[in-house]
Amino acid sequence: MKILGIVGSMRKNGNTYKVVQSALEGVREADPEASCEIVNISDFRIEPCRGCYDQCSSQPYHCVLEDDFAALCEKMLRGDGLILGSPKYFPVPATLTAFMERLVCLAYSSDVDGMGEHIFKDKPCLLVGVTGGDEPIQLLQHLFHFALSMRMKPLQLTDYPFYGVGGKGRVTEDEDLKPLEQARKMGRELVEVLREKNGNLPHC
Numbered sequence: 001m002k003i004l005g006i007v008g009s010m011r012k013n014g015n016t017y018k019v020v021q022s023a024l025e026g027v028r029e030a031d032p033e034a035s036c037e038i039v040n041i042s043d044f045r046i047e048p049c050r051g052c053y054d055q056c057s058s059q060p061y062h063c064v065l066e067d068d069f070a071a072l073c074e075k076m077l078r079g080d081g082l083i084l085g086s087p088k089y090f091p092v093p094a095t096l097t098a099f100m101e102r103l104v105c106l107a108y109s110s111d112v113d114g115m116g117e118h119i120f121k122d123k124p125c126l127l128v129g130v131t132g133g134d135e136p137i138q139l140l141q142h143l144f145h146f147a148l149s150m151r152m153k154p155l156q157l158t159d160y161p162f163y164g165v166g167g168k169g170r171v172t173e174d175e176d177l178k179p180l181e182q183a184r185k186m187g188r189e190l191v192e193v194l195r196e197k198n199g200n201l202p203h204c
């Protein structure tokens with residue numbers, strides 16, 4: 001089982017990283033053989049989408065801009081499950097926004113041109129949203145909307161903030177939302193969802 005954690009913050013080892021890392025610990029608890037990778041969006045050079053729709057459809061699943069978009073997209077594709085974390089900016093960091101925009105070329109290829117199913121269809125994902133103090137629900141709704149538009153299956157929490165794991169302020173000190181604890185729990189749940197999706201096949 002391969003799980004990719006994407007840290008959408010421009011800060012390495014910050015709050016987002018800690019929560020995504022904790023979710024991956026939960027994954028490893030539930031499946032010690034899981035292959036987990038964590039990447040920082042700040043290590044990728046990703047330009048904003050230029051909206052050249054014709055180019056998307058002439059070369060399906062391919063963006064004409066040459067930067068690190070394809071490399072990150074490939075990693076996402078190879079993962080059985082995804083953990084996507086972001087801090088609240090306006091609403092998310094510019095590089096993450098650019099990545100989300102660029103992924104639209106995939107939807108454009110599959111939906112608009114009838115190329116078949118979206119390549120991320122039904123990929124289970126766990127969303128993480130951290131803020132400096134605001135309630136994280138709007139940020140998580142933004143990420144949730146993105147995940148749905150990519151035809152992914154975002155996991156939901158039974159309690160607030162519902163759309164994913166939320167944290168406020170320093171995540172190590174957040175006794176209200178307990179993001180590290182929640183993330184670990186949801187990481188374990190992500191493994192269960194993947195096992196169910198794969199028909200409970202024994203690990204070999």
Ligand SMILES: Cc1cc2nc3c(=O)[nH]c(=O)nc-3n(C[C@H](O)[C@H](O)[C@H](O)COP(=O)(O)O)c2cc1C
Binds near residue numbers: 015087090132135
């Ligand atoms: C450009 C920018 C905009 C931000 N906007 C908000 C905001 O509107 N509301 C909020 O609660 N925190 C805001 N923050 C704070 C971050 O969301 C918060 O510090 C978060 O924990 C940072 O996560 P990181 O350590 O993973 O980078 C902003 C931070 C930056 C740099």
